[in-house]
Amino acid sequence: MDAPDSLDRADPLAAFRDRFDLPAGVIYLDGNSLGPLPKATRARLAEVIDRHWGRDLIASWTVNGWMDLPLRIGAKLGRLLGAEPDSMVAGDSTSVNLFQALAAALALRPDRRVILSETGNFPTDLYMAEGLAALLGRGHAFRQAPADAIEAALDETVAVLLLTHVNYRSGRMHDMARLTAAAHAAGAITVWDLSHSAGAVPVDLAGSAADFAVGCGYKFLNGGPGAPGYLYIAPRHQTAPLPLTGWIGHAEPFAFAPSYRPAEGIGRARVGTPPILGLAALEVGVDLALEADIRLVREKSVRMTELFLRLAATSLPGFGIATPRDPDARGSQVCLTHPDAAAIMRRLAARGIVGDFRPPDVLRFGITPLTLRYAELWQVIAALAEG
């Protein structure tokens, strides 16, 4: 087994840690819940606040490119996530984007009534689907299948397969291309939630033939607390009706025409006035994600999760492992289980080790290759072993 110091010295991503502000004495394993602050974000926001808002005022919408932010960041996200050009937009919350995607997906399959998801999917996805189905009042039914039984559950009644690519709880990662192909073979539309994927694992939306995708900006993308989310619509679906027909998605927003006429392409997926402070911070995080080669990120992530699991297996009797053992089926997190998980996580926090407790018994550790050092994994294992 390699020594931690030599692993860190050989890490091609090591220099990225200095691009972030991390408090002294903290080992941060919660970047999959709230990514840390990129140093450049402070300067970027100061520019937007002082020079753009404070000095240029309303003119900033054009002269400082505010109006371009949703599509400009969308294009960058598209490069990160393997999307076709002009198929992504940033803005609104993940929940709102999911509502847009689901409504459009259901409209593409008007004769089908089942929304299929994974047992234990992130609840907001299911909640938003519930609200949409109740609003539509057309008798849509929900079906949930365990990860291994999703393909078998795809039949001719399924309108939409709604999946989170990497499960927030277990860290299990789906094969996007394979499940999308299975959905398409059954005549269903896919809606992928990339909240725990973007910036952490390679995603190939176009290559996977995905239909719709959404995700949040505040986890591995380091876009800041409550950062705007994003929406992907495959070019072939960009004429599907979206329900949130706001003025920024209009073909001519400043004509103030009395009736809605959508912009061409992905621009129609914009809704209200873009949230500039949140978008500016998000762009810094997305730029960092693009600057780091996602293949190197994934390589370090796999090495770190493998190492963590190996150390846990040898040093932590009494702990279970809830993350898939196969790295190809695992996102960028490690989940251990223990009957005293809540108390253990509190003790770790008192020592400056920040992870997540997920009831009833899960200790969740996010692996963020841009900021995490191999040596820190040993420290976490040691702290867990001491109890």
Add this chain to the structure above:
Amino acid sequence: MDAPDSLDRADPLAAFRDRFDLPAGVIYLDGNSLGPLPKATRARLAEVIDRHWGRDLIASWTVNGWMDLPLRIGAKLGRLLGAEPDSMVAGDSTSVNLFQALAAALALRPDRRVILSETGNFPTDLYMAEGLAALLGRGHAFRQAPADAIEAALDETVAVLLLTHVNYRSGRMHDMARLTAAAHAAGAITVWDLSHSAGAVPVDLAGSAADFAVGCGYKFLNGGPGAPGYLYIAPRHQTAPLPLTGWIGHAEPFAFAPSYRPAEGIGRARVGTPPILGLAALEVGVDLALEADIRLVREKSVRMTELFLRLAATSLPGFGIATPRDPDARGSQVCLTHPDAAAIMRRLAARGIVGDFRPPDVLRFGITPLTLRYAELWQVIAALAEG
């Protein structure tokens, strides 16, 4: 007629101007489109970015009150707008909030099919209604009436009366209590857009018996570019179904229960993870609006619009006046018309006077009593007179 200097010296709100950053040499009459930067916003955002996000990281959701922001700012907006306690929430765009309000309002009148609005209402309100109606597919029809004919158009077919309190274009202000009473007499539900009212004119949501209201934070509330909007739901309607059932509106968001169960009261109107940067900036603006007595704000606003119109009538032959002459029917803006309006506004901009051109012929000047000096009105009139 009073001299400008004596008016400014006697202005009880004069000290507020120094609470804002305004660039030298600029007369800013566009605070009804993007309010200027409050000086306190810079410090507040630095605190949220450096100390909360940068140092306290994920713990900020609890220890720094991030999770409370939507309801805390909502409560402050409620005080400003005469709402009942626990009836307002901040977050999401005005468009998204309007979708929520309209959907709930339509659900309260399932047997009616007409959405009545004002001819020339702000298009995004109409666009959002169009999208919702298309999604529902229940044959909702749109009817628009000129401001003076709205009451006559209220009949037993009208489900919702959707109005902007102060028209974005003409500055005409509706009598909220009277039109709400007329709507209720006809059995209709009201949805008010307060985007051009909040922070500029007194609003009494509870006293007017309003049903739903929405509005934006970046105009007279000085909440920053694309600031979060807000939603008011009268307590009697807070069990009406909302379509955007996100996890933050759940009764127990961190239980990650598989099915949606709404929080009690207005809390259910929260949707996705709150946009913290935008909310923090918005709160500074709302605090300033509360600190200024809205009656003094209105008094100065009326005095300024009266003065502006009087000076225009005497000094600007060739210009029409598109704002109502009756101050009770006018919000906090003055609109002139001129066949060369676009060119005139460009010439004003070249002299540092920032207003808004609205096609085809409207020159719109926002009157923001917290930052505007009487003397500046004379300067604007002089610039317009010189051509």
